[in-house]
Amino acid sequence: MATLRDVARAAGVSLATASRALSDAPHVSAANRAQVARAAEQLGYRPHPAARALTTGSTGTVGLVVPDLANPFFAAVAKGVQARARATGREVLVADTDEDVTVEPDVITRLADRVDGLVLCSPRLPADRLGPLLTSTGGPVALVNREAPGVPSVSFDIADGVRQALDHLRALGHDVVAYAGGPRTSWSDAERRTALGALPAGATGDAVLDLGSFRPTHGGGVQAADLALAAGATAVLCFNDLVALGVLARLHARGVATPADVSVVGFDDVAAASLVTPALTTVAVPLARAGRVAVDLLAGDSPAPGHRRLPVELVVRASTAPVPAPTVRPTDPEVAIR
Amino acid sequence: MATLRDVARAAGVSLATASRALSDAPHVSAANRAQVARAAEQLGYRPHPAARALTTGSTGTVGLVVPDLANPFFAAVAKGVQARARATGREVLVADTDEDVTVEPDVITRLADRVDGLVLCSPRLPADRLGPLLTSTGGPVALVNREAPGVPSVSFDIADGVRQALDHLRALGHDVVAYAGGPRTSWSDAERRTALGALPAGATGDAVLDLGSFRPTHGGGVQAADLALAAGATAVLCFNDLVALGVLARLHARGVATPADVSVVGFDDVAAASLVTPALTTVAVPLARAGRVAVDLLAGDSPAPGHRRLPVELVVRASTAPVPAPTVRPTDPEVAIR
DNA sequence: AAACACGTTGGAACCGGTTCCAGGCTGGGC
DNA sequence: GCCCAGCCTGGAACCGGTTCCAACGTGTTT
Numbered sequence: 001m002a003t004l005r006d007v008a009r010a011a012g013v014s015l016a017t018a019s020r021a022l023s024d025a026p027h028v029s030a031a032n033r034a035q036v037a038r039a040a041e042q043l044g045y046r047p048h049p050a051a052r053a054l055t056t057g058s059t060g061t062v063g064l065v066v067p068d069l070a071n072p073f074f075a076a077v078a079k080g081v082q083a084r085a086r087a088t089g090r091e092v093l094v095a096d097t098d099e100d101v102t103v104e105p106d107v108i109t110r111l112a113d114r115v116d117g118l119v120l121c122s123p124r125l126p127a128d129r130l131g132p133l134l135t136s137t138g139g140p141v142a143l144v145n146r147e148a149p150g151v152p153s154v155s156f157d158i159a160d161g162v163r164q165a166l167d168h169l170r171a172l173g174h175d176v177v178a179y180a181g182g183p184r185t186s187w188s189d190a191e192r193r194t195a196l197g198a199l200p201a202g203a204t205g206d207a208v209l210d211l212g213s214f215r216p217t218h219g220g221g222v223q224a225a226d227l228a229l230a231a232g233a234t235a236v237l238c239f240n241d242l243v244a245l246g247v248l249a250r251l252h253a254r255g256v257a258t259p260a261d262v263s264v265v266g267f268d269d270v271a272a273a274s275l276v277t278p279a280l281t282t283v284a285v286p287l288a289r290a291g292r293v294a295v296d297l298l299a300g301d302s303p304a305p306g307h308r309r310l311p312v313e314l315v316v317r318a319s320t321a322p323v324p325a326p327t328v329r330p331t332d333p334e335v336a337i338r
Numbered sequence: 339m340a341t342l343r344d345v346a347r348a349a350g351v352s353l354a355t356a357s358r359a360l361s362d363a364p365h366v367s368a369a370n371r372a373q374v375a376r377a378a379e380q381l382g383y384r385p386h387p388a389a390r391a392l393t394t395g396s397t398g399t400v401g402l403v404v405p406d407l408a409n410p411f412f413a414a415v416a417k418g419v420q421a422r423a424r425a426t427g428r429e430v431l432v433a434d435t436d437e438d439v440t441v442e443p444d445v446i447t448r449l450a451d452r453v454d455g456l457v458l459c460s461p462r463l464p465a466d467r468l469g470p471l472l473t474s475t476g477g478p479v480a481l482v483n484r485e486a487p488g489v490p491s492v493s494f495d496i497a498d499g500v501r502q503a504l505d506h507l508r509a510l511g512h513d514v515v516a517y518a519g520g521p522r523t524s525w526s527d528a529e530r531r532t533a534l535g536a537l538p539a540g541a542t543g544d545a546v547l548d549l550g551s552f553r554p555t556h557g558g559g560v561q562a563a564d565l566a567l568a569a570g571a572t573a574v575l576c577f578n579d580l581v582a583l584g585v586l587a588r589l590h591a592r593g594v595a596t597p598a599d600v601s602v603v604g605f606d607d608v609a610a611a612s613l614v615t616p617a618l619t620t621v622a623v624p625l626a627r628a629g630r631v632a633v634d635l636l637a638g639d640s641p642a643p644g645h646r647r648l649p650v651e652l653v654v655r656a657s658t659a660p661v662p663a664p665t666v667r668p669t670d671p672e673v674a675i676r
Numbered sequence: 677a678a679a680c681a682c683g684t685t686g687g688a689a690c691c692g693g694t695t696c697c698a699g700g701c702t703g704g705g706c
Numbered sequence: 707g708c709c710c711a712g713c714c715t716g717g718a719a720c721c722g723g724t725t726c727c728a729a730c731g732t733g734t735t736t
Contacts, residue, residue, distance in 0.1 A: 015717090020695090048451070048693065055692085686730100698715105
């Protein structure tokens with residue numbers, strides 16, 4: 001492997017001059033600059049990243065921590081981070097915590113030493129443990145899908161998404177809307193809940209029905225569907241698309257038609273949402289864009305303490321329909337008991 | 339940030355001794371070893387990765403190149419790579435080529451300088467360009483889901499998977515099985531095709547019907563479904579699960595019942611395969627395991643030139659059923675024309 | 677008692693770049 | 707024609723570790 005020393009020798013200049021020439025620094029004659037460039041090209045010279053990192057203090061990499069790479073939500077964010085980093089000449093070091101909160105501190109500190117900045121996607125750590133940890137990393141940090149005092153973040157206008165979804169359902173005549181929530185520790189679930197609480201009650205005066213907290217997976221949706229049916233809801237708003245897919249599957253299994261009998265709304269607009277039948281009505285969230293913005297936030301180009309809230313948009317597909325006429329609906333024993 | 343020099347000073351020993359003590363090298367007295375350990379602990383010393391990389395020549399990171407992080411196939415492999423790397427104290431640098439063959443060489447060379455080894459997942463580059471590129475990287479390389487002469491790889495026993503799928507379909511009475519293929523440039527598609535060709539023909543003497551090549555996506559499946567219907571196939575074997583999902587959706591849209599009228603078999607057993615309705619019968623492929631094995635291959639612990647072919651297993655779900663009785667089947671005009 | 681072997685220690689070179697600083701050169705202004 | 711400013715240039719220090727090697731001290735062998 002050719003070193004800068006070799007290039008300098010081949011070009012007949014000193015190490016210092018060769019370095020300056022290749023880094024487009026001033027104080028190098030045009031002749032030498034060309035000579036060095038030619039030598040470097042011919043020798044196939046590529047600077048040694050570790051050596052450069054040692055002197056400059058910057059590694060040219062950004063770190064990304066996600067709870068689960070196989071979750072399409074995080075995969076989409078990762079893709080955005082990756083694209084933006086690459087476009088700006090940086091590499092990305094990725095770490096998957098496997099949804100285990102306890103390894104988060106370890107993963108973060110291990111990464112912190114080797115990167116110029118750290119993107120944390122939906123960290124599960126409680127706020128009081130996250131704060132100190134982040135200041136201890138030393139480098140810039142950006143949060144995705146979560147906000148915390150004093151640390152730059154990019155999140156989504158969840159309240160607006162909830163509002164759009166609810167407006168849509170109410171326009172279809174649904175007064176009894178159920179919410180299938182996510183984990184209590186989730187920042188974005190809390191965001192959804194406060195938005196639901198702040199909204200004006202439905203036409204009949206009923207507020208949104210809280211079904212409780214479910215694991216943010218297909219399995220969680222299956223559980224939620226049973227509860228929603230028992231509660232007699234005609235529409236279910238779900239924490240995310242995975243849950244919505246679970247609800248859809250469970251309703252189908254129990255012989256309840258979607259959207260004829262029950263409407264279902266998801267959140268995130270993951271790729272699978274548009275591929276399933278019936279295609280899912282869901283709140284589209286710009287995941288890849290969030291990843292890109294997060295990388296930009298690390299650079300700290302913006303003078304402000306960097307905080308971005310991205311807009312979301314309800315996309316109406318085939319899983320929502322007008323509320324069924326009460327008379328047509330067969331008596332549900334579970335509801336009758338209630 | 340505390341350096342080794344600080345630790346040495348605090349422990350009252352030389353730089354060399356401190357280094358040896360912390361790396362568990364011999365020639366350090368027990369007393370000094372303890373002293374250094376205490377000083378390091380107290381100062382919160384963490385070795386500088388770049389400095390260490392510069393002298394040792396090893397970076398403690400592995401690189402991973404995938405065509406698309408958001409594709410569940412690659413996401414699963416990435417998760418495996420990540421897990422194994424972390425477990426062995428290494429980090430992973432990930433790069434997404436966005437399915438663009440032309441950027442592959444650039445991505446690979448950029449990564450090669452910063453890693454101890456490179457895992458290439460389904461590289462799209464033709465063999466004659468891939469070979470020279472890999473030797474030029476200098477470091478160890480492992481291929482996933484592809485084989486190439488002289489380079490370690492981990493692939494799947496695709497031929498066996500195809501055989502299992504076909505056995506299953508033939509046992510159900512399907513003689514006219516169509517194959518919805520993947521890209522012509524895909525190594526694993528070629529593998530499937532040779533397996534199909536080598537297999538004995540069906541009971542009626544018909545070989546498998548080749549529908550052609552499709553993009554390995556939901557959209558590709560939609561196209562394939564129309565062709566399969568036109569050809570009068572009663573079963574479709576798909577390049578992968580995404581294609582199978584597309585086939586399923588298209589059949590449903592055209593009012594063809596699955597599996598009553600047409601059986602569908604996927605490949606890979608991506609997470610979505612078990613969540614969709616009807617749940618997909620598919621050839622399960624150990625993706626995460628492949629990622630883990632690939633990382634092990636890089637270490638070169640194994641004396642052999644490292645080549646692993648992992649077993650696959652057909653998982654039968656709800657998208658396959660016995661061939662419908664010809665008399666019951668409504669006349670299909672498109673088939674009639676044929 | 678002298679020579680020797682061995683375990684321990686620290687000084688120093690080294691990895692491959694970046695950058696400070698002093699010195700040499702050229703050109704313009706007086 | 708001389709002086710000074712300013713651009714180029716290369717030597718050397720430095721980043722933070724690892725490791726070779728010479729020197730040291732102790733305990734053992736002859």
